[in-house]
Amino acid sequence: MPSLRASVVIPTYNRPDRVRTCLEHLARQSVPPVEIVVVDSSPGDQTQAVVAAADGVIYRRNPMGRGATAESRAIGLADVTAEVVAFLDDDANARPDWLHQLLLRYADETVGGVGGSALNGIPGERDHGFANIGRLLPDGRLTGFFAADPGRDVVVDHLLGANMSFRRAAIDQVGGIHGGYPGTCLREESDLALRLRRTGYHLVYTPDAVVDHLPGEYAKGKRFDRRYSFYGNRNHVVLLARTLGWSSPITRRFPRTAVIEIRTEMRRLSTALPIYRANGAQAGLRTVVGVLTRMAALSLGLVAGYPAAFAQIRSDRRRSAPSARVEVGTPA
């Protein structure tokens, strides 16, 4: 049996049915959590009703609404008492030994965080990407592959927000959870992980701690894709500058990485002509517009990232100044 105990925090926005299923799966854990905190940023009270019906689950509100997942995590963190805090997405259904598997890895005291697999139901997702699980590449990109099963635990640089856990003391040591990753909330989960890595903690990915990750209802469509591209680059610049600093070679290399991605996207314009010939003018035009708008979203995101990063770093400094009142684990 693991010697440590865990609490679970579930940030959610407007998905009461998913929260109900998620809580049902948590009730079946072989090692029960000390407490479960659901942090709700939705406008209605349906989620509150779902949580009230569940036994012993703590309900907290995040008044910031949509796009404030990191802030929700921080609100949840303030309520937990266990040595380890596990974060679970509302659309992630934990398998019965999920928490047990996560906790086993904390026997090594150098481990500051443990994440597990999030299965999306894609054929073959367990079988590839082993060398690229959870890496921060020298060019500034983050790799995923959090469904891969290399047959053993792997040391990683960051974890997936849907299924990750941290030593509570380690979170406190690095100054709590950073907010300030708006929009689609991309990269917010990597902020804490990268700061822990910089402090010297190890992060471990274990394919044995599994959640079944169902896609969200609103996460689709071209509009979502453009927002995803914009906030992906914007929040990425913020992440690198805040966690590694402006002088880090990785931060300095990222603009070139982003330009390569934009150039790769531009090459897709060459597919417009064959599409036009095969499917007509409308389809060809749709391809051109799609490529151009995605390029614009990526470029604007990159540019918007720099003032946002400067502002966040200034705000981080103000909060950590000796005269400022420091509240570990409070939202940014």
Next chain:
Amino acid sequence: MVSLSAYVLAGDPWWLEASVRSYYHLVDRIVVSYDQDHLSWTGTPLPVPECLDLIAALDVDDKCVYQPGHYARLDHHPLDNDTFQRQCALDAAGEDADWVIQLDTDEVLQRPDVFAGCVRDADEHAADGVEFPARWLYNTAGPSRFTRFVGRPDRPWFLERCRRFWGISATFPGPVAVRPGTQLTVARQGAAELFRVDYRAHNTDTHHPADAPVHRVIGADEGILHFSWVRDAAYMARKTGWSGHTTEYAEPRRIRNWRLRAKAPLATEAAVLWANRDERYRLVQLEVDAYVGARERVLLNGSTLS
């Protein structure tokens, strides 16, 4: 702790000594694979005894295990024979090892400690092959009016494959370290999950896409020196007959260009601007004293001023 072994295909004595010496201290065992009839993958004679003598002379710790076999199967394509010989050697070298080094005999590790660190990293990250960058050297370049006035007089000049605008280019002939049990598909290739090292954070190999992932960055003098065509003319003429790529190498145009470029290195360097990606070469001076045996020294003396 990761245990390493290696295999070496004994067939070409050029740079062999330097190559094996560069990783000898890293490995517990080296499988020396050679054709029992001293024939190449195309059936032409190979200087195998000379290679075996060189290996025996440097094997001071009795790490080498000799494995003769029949690899000149004339009813197979030379590349299939190449792959087959490597697979036999890899299987033998993989017993009791975590990783197997598969360097060719004209590839020399510049910083074995950096290479070993990359293998450890790859092991930690569940990769099953390490792609380690090589600087691909095409030929030596003799003293010219230009080289007389620049650089150091005691260092040889080489023509090295480069990117457009003379930037450094890594070449990856395949993973140079793999886990035992890897099934090779073509020559050294076969590992699926590759840990990729490069000289820059953004891919520098013209045969990979610009966004190919790079897992670790090393310095320009920490990779592999691949003395690919750095041999004397008589030997190169023979080599074209036994390589796995023999049909490609044996074109008279290739040998003719190779000679011409060595004679006109500045024109070769200028041609980088319009040459295709496999024919861009830049002039570089390299410190290779540590790698040079008697045979190589004769060749390199023609490209220095001292």
